[in-house]
Amino acid sequence: MRRYDKKDFPTSEIRRFLEPGPIVLVSSAHRGRTNIMTMGWHMVMEFEPSLIGCYIWTENFSFELIRRSRECVFNIPTADIAATVVRIGNTSGRDIDKFAEFGLTPVAGATVKAPMVAECFANFECRLADARMVKRYSLFVFEVVKAHVARTPKYPRTIHYRGDGVFMISGRNTSRYRRLFKPGML
Amino acid sequence: MRRYDKKDFPTSEIRRFLEPGPIVLVSSAHRGRTNIMTMGWHMVMEFEPSLIGCYIWTENFSFELIRRSRECVFNIPTADIAATVVRIGNTSGRDIDKFAEFGLTPVAGATVKAPMVAECFANFECRLADARMVKRYSLFVFEVVKAHVARTPKYPRTIHYRGDGVFMISGRNTSRYRRLFKPGML
Numbered sequence: 001m002r003r004y005d006k007k008d009f010p011t012s013e014i015r016r017f018l019e020p021g022p023i024v025l026v027s028s029a030h031r032g033r034t035n036i037m038t039m040g041w042h043m044v045m046e047f048e049p050s051l052i053g054c055y056i057w058t059e060n061f062s063f064e065l066i067r068r069s070r071e072c073v074f075n076i077p078t079a080d081i082a083a084t085v086v087r088i089g090n091t092s093g094r095d096i097d098k099f100a101e102f103g104l105t106p107v108a109g110a111t112v113k114a115p116m117v118a119e120c121f122a123n124f125e126c127r128l129a130d131a132r133m134v135k136r137y138s139l140f141v142f143e144v145v146k147a148h149v150a151r152t153p154k155y156p157r158t159i160h161y162r163g164d165g166v167f168m169i170s171g172r173n174t175s176r177y178r179r180l181f182k183p184g185m186l
Numbered sequence: 187m188r189r190y191d192k193k194d195f196p197t198s199e200i201r202r203f204l205e206p207g208p209i210v211l212v213s214s215a216h217r218g219r220t221n222i223m224t225m226g227w228h229m230v231m232e233f234e235p236s237l238i239g240c241y242i243w244t245e246n247f248s249f250e251l252i253r254r255s256r257e258c259v260f261n262i263p264t265a266d267i268a269a270t271v272v273r274i275g276n277t278s279g280r281d282i283d284k285f286a287e288f289g290l291t292p293v294a295g296a297t298v299k300a301p302m303v304a305e306c307f308a309n310f311e312c313r314l315a316d317a318r319m320v321k322r323y324s325l326f327v328f329e330v331v332k333a334h335v336a337r338t339p340k341y342p343r344t345i346h347y348r349g350d351g352v353f354m355i356s357g358r359n360t361s362r363y364r365r366l367f368k369p370g371m372l
Contacts, residue, residue, distance in 0.1 A: 013349065019226045020346035020354045021207010040205045043229035045241055045323055053239065053325070055231055086366040133319065137231060137327070139239070155354065160206035163199065165364030165372050168206045168341065171357030178351030180272040186351050 001081055003105060003118040004150035011050035011144045017076055017122050018052060019044050020170065022158035023085060025077055026054075027106075028062050028114045030069040034106065036098045036117065037062040038089030040161040042074075050144040051129060057138060061093035066140065070128035071112040074144070075120035079157045079169050084119075111146050121156040122149045187267055189291060189304040190336035197236035197330045203262055203308050204238060205230050206356065208344035209271060211263050212240075213292075214248050215300045216255040220292065222284040222303065223248040224275030226347040228260075236330040237315060243324060247279035252326065256314035257298040260330070261306035265343045265355050297332050307342040308335045 018024075027036045042054035052074070056063050066072045077085050084102050091098065099106050099115070106115030109125045116123035126142035133139035150156070160168040178186070204210075213222045228240035238260070242249050252258045263271050270288050277284065285292050285301070292301030295311045302309035312328035319325040336342070346354040364372070 015226075016348045016350070016352075019207065020348060021205065040201075041230045043239065043241065044227045045325065051323075053229065053323075055229065082363055083366060086363045090366060090368045090371050137237075137239075137316075139231065141323070155348070160356070162202045162206060162341070162359065163372075164202070165367050166202075166359055166361050167363060168359050169357040170346070171355040173348065173352055173354050175352050177268055177272045177353060180269060180276060181351050182276050185276050186349075 001103065001119040004121055006123070006148040006150050009122070009147040009149035011147045012047045014050060014124055014144055014147050015044045015047070017149070017156070018042065020158065021160050022076055022170070023161050025075040025085065025088060025117055025120060026062060026072050027075060027117055028065040028069060028072045030065040033065060033093070034097070034099060034115055035062045035065055035093030036088050036104070038085055045141065051141055052126070052144060053139055053141050055138050056140055066128070067131065067134065069113065071114045072126050072142065073109060073112065073114045073116045074124040074126055075117040076122040076156060076158065077120050079159050081119060082159050082167065085159065109146065116148070122147070187289065187305040190307055192309070192334040192336050195308070195333040195335035197333045198233045200236060200310055200330055200333050201230045201233070203335070203342070204228065206344065207346050208262055208356070209347050211261040211271065211274060211303055211306060212248060212258050213261060213300050213303055214251040214255060214258045216251040219251060219279070220283070220285060220301055221248045221251055221279030222274050222290070224271055231327065237327055238312070238330060239325055239327050241324050242326055252314070253317065253320065255299065257300045258312050258328065259295060259298065259300045259302045260310040260312055261303040262308040262342060262344060263306050265345050267305060268345050268353065271345065295332065302334070308333065
């Protein structure tokens with residue numbers, strides 16, 4: 001699997017990669033245990049500070065790792081590792097070390113202890129910003145405190161989940177409607 | 187513009203269309219005023235009841251219509267009306283009637299007063315389920331109480347926003363990874 005060469009990316013601009021709705025891999029660490037989970041229920045919530053919201057089921061092994069460590073990394077996988085993404089989503093960190101099991105490379109983040117996945121196109125280091133909606137909705141609000149994005153390609157080919165084992169693969173990107181935007185709306 | 191012939195769809199399965207992250211048109215009505223807004227910041231939050239979360243900026247004309255009426259419709263537009271979607275996002279309901287201005291057809295919903303957009307592939311009638319996070323995060327939690335989805339095609343070609351006037355058009359759908367799922371995970 002390819003390990004992407006990345007550069008720093010403005011945290012206020014990560015909507016470029018998250019707003020289109022890709023499946024993400026969320027990595028975490030707490031007291032010597034690490035894990036990776038597959039997630040599709042997330043949204044951008046603010047540019048500055050860079051906030052994202054996501055749903056993490058209480059039964060996921062990652063739930064407690066993230067709730068206790070108050071950190072995680074959002075990693076964006078590309079379509080070429082879709083099979084690995086599915087395998088990650090269909091196993092539990094209670095039983096296996098997913099980095100070892102799936103041949104993924106943990107890379108130290110700059111600001112969080114949760115490991116980043118080198119084989120993902122982008123890594124967003126996150127700190128838990130608000131846990132008040134966790135109990136009622138399993139909704140975590142994170143601030144993205146540091147973003148790393150591959151130098152090329154400009155836009156990754158991502159996978160988007162429809163449920164029932166079906167994925168949509170991201171298609172072409174277009175700027176043809178850009179002329180219809182008011183300057184202040186860009 | 188094509189008006190889609192739709193049938194009832196299980197509200198617990200709307201993730202098929204929302205989880206991939208398309209731009210949606212949110213329609214609303216309150217005291218004789220209607221509006222449509224373009225939205226990219228939303229997420230699935232629960233299957234049953236069918237909950238979705240979304241961010242609506244306080245400055246949007248739709249903010250007060252939805253907050254006061256406690257209803258809206260999530261409409262999913264397809265790529266063929268992308269230009270109209272952008273125009274809707276770059277005008278305000280304070281100044282124009284967007285249904286009339288853009289030649290869209292309002293259709294009465296079964297359970298909400300907010301009009302559905304006939305030219306969209308799917309219409310999800312929503313009731314405000316939780317407004318407690320509106321003040322702090324502009325985050326609305328809706329319950330989808332009724333869903334209408336086009337009979338064909340099975341999967342729409344949707345538009346996904348990256349910011350800066352750039353859209354990703356949804357690509358092909360694949361079930362090739364389905365065999366990797368555990369039965370209970372499908």
